Amino acid sequence: MMMQQQVSADRGNVMKRAYISVLLMVALLVSFVPSASAAFSYTSPIYNLSGGTIYFGNGVIVNTGQYYDTLTVNVYKKECTTTSSCTNIWVGSKTISLSSQQYTYPGASGAPLIPIVTGTAAGQYFYTLSAPGSWHVMASIHN
Missing domain, CATH: 1.20.5 (Single alpha-helices involved in coiled-coils or other helix-helix interfaces)
Structure with missing residues (x-):
């Protein structure tokens, strides 16, 4: 036993x-x-812009990830028919591709602003940022 x-x-x-x-x-x-949840995304507040060209820039954009990556900037116009009924209309996009730890300063130090869309009407706009990797973005949209 x-x-x-x-x-x-x-x-x-x-x-x-x-x-x-x-x-x-x-x-x-x-x-x-690599982590599948290491994606970067951001939705901006609303910007009141005049008509014309919408640019992205006046700040730093850095790929803080370990690999070459592409950041997508999408711009939307907020169309409201009433105070409670609004629709987000996509108006344009741009991609920014940078190597690991590479950065750019569009609108500063001689680097051109990034035009997103031309011929827009005055109104309320916002943008979204998305990328598979990790980014640090201090730029925004403006006319």
């Missing part, structure tokens, strides 16, 4: 060690996989 209990205890310890080893291997493998 004593021998049977010892064999049963040894099997339990072996199973625990095997389970812990499998968990450690999974954790090690997962640590090498």
